[in-house]
Amino acid sequence: MSALLKVENLSVTVQNRPILYDVSLEMEKGETWGLVGASGAGKSMLARSITGLLPRGISVTGGQILYNGLDWLKTKELVRRRIRGNGIGYLVQNTASGLDPVYTVQQQMVETLLANDCADSQEEAIEVSADWLGKVGFIEVRRILSSYPHSLSGGMVQRVYLAMVFMLNPELVIADEFSTGLDSTTEKEMLGLLFQVAEKSSLLMITHNILLLGGLTDKMAVMNGGVIVESGPTELILKKPLHAYSQALLGAGDNMDPIAVQEFGVSVVSCGCPFFSRCDSPWEECAAQLPHVREVEGRKVRCHRY
Numbered sequence: 001m002s003a004l005l006k007v008e009n010l011s012v013t014v015q016n017r018p019i020l021y022d023v024s025l026e027m028e029k030g031e032t033w034g035l036v037g038a039s040g041a042g043k044s045m046l047a048r049s050i051t052g053l054l055p056r057g058i059s060v061t062g063g064q065i066l067y068n069g070l071d072w073l074k075t076k077e078l079v080r081r082r083i084r085g086n087g088i089g090y091l092v093q094n095t096a097s098g099l100d101p102v103y104t105v106q107q108q109m110v111e112t113l114l115a116n117d118c119a120d121s122q123e124e125a126i127e128v129s130a131d132w133l134g135k136v137g138f139i140e141v142r143r144i145l146s147s148y149p150h151s152l153s154g155g156m157v158q159r160v161y162l163a164m165v166f167m168l169n170p171e172l173v174i175a176d177e178f179s180t181g182l183d184s185t186t187e188k189e190m191l192g193l194l195f196q197v198a199e200k201s202s203l204l205m206i207t208h209n210i211l212l213l214g215g216l217t218d219k220m221a222v223m224n225g226g227v228i229v230e231s232g233p234t235e236l237i238l239k240k241p242l243h244a245y246s247q248a249l250l251g252a253g254d255n256m257d258p259i260a261v262q263e264f265g266v267s268v269v270s271c272g273c274p275f276f277s278r279c280d281s282p283w284e285e286c287a288a289q290l291p292h293v294r295e296v297e298g299r300k301v302r303c304h305r306y
């Protein structure tokens, strides 16, 4: 069976500076993955590479991305745009930016459904929209439909956006720091909702908080300095992290906010281990040589110790 998503040896560069280096990740249909690391580790750049939404001036310089066997980087933008709706959904961190302030929720949901062939008529699109608003917890769905985004709270806009992504029945959804900035109760509620509506989709959840992944994702990848330093089954890594950076993230506990987490981030390098300056017991070769990826104890690790 071919993978739903296969990222192979991906390198991404801005002004000749690598910001992702030799990144590989393989997701099967129905799997949930976590991608964890500090701000600036390269998580969002990987998400944007997968969705084909890299900012201007940032380019892929090596490797490939296969989506359902399709060579994604060589696929025409017109085709990718179609696939982005029904195939790959992207829940961005700032959901407000995903909604247009001059149109009502109904206008935006209906237009999105019709443009992606997920409804045959205006009436059907309104019904599907109302149904999805109900699924994400709204009771007064007609009032929400006729509202403009600015009249809704941040949490409500986030729910609307969640509905808009999942109503297209995407095969894969990338949720980029979806719950960041919410208080812990709302965060739990929103994550519960995300995994509930994602029941039929594969999910790649990007977060800076490694502790959020336990019990939610099947597998995870830990990213530091633009490279994946450890990846494999979530429970295995949480129980016994092998890379020093995974251990540092876990040791920091659940009190880490994005700013505190930045402490762990280091500049992206393509030679030595990106965690070299903070590693407790580095080896001689660690400063100059990026370790190869090795299979160790049921996961992949990029560290000279293994």
Ligand code: SF4
Residues within 6 Å of the ligand: 243, 244, 245, 273, 274, 275, 276, 277, 279, 280, 281, 282, 283, 286, 291, 302, 303, 304, 305
């Ligand atoms: S590669 Fe070297 S510096 Fe990096 S985590 Fe392993 S031992 Fe530490």
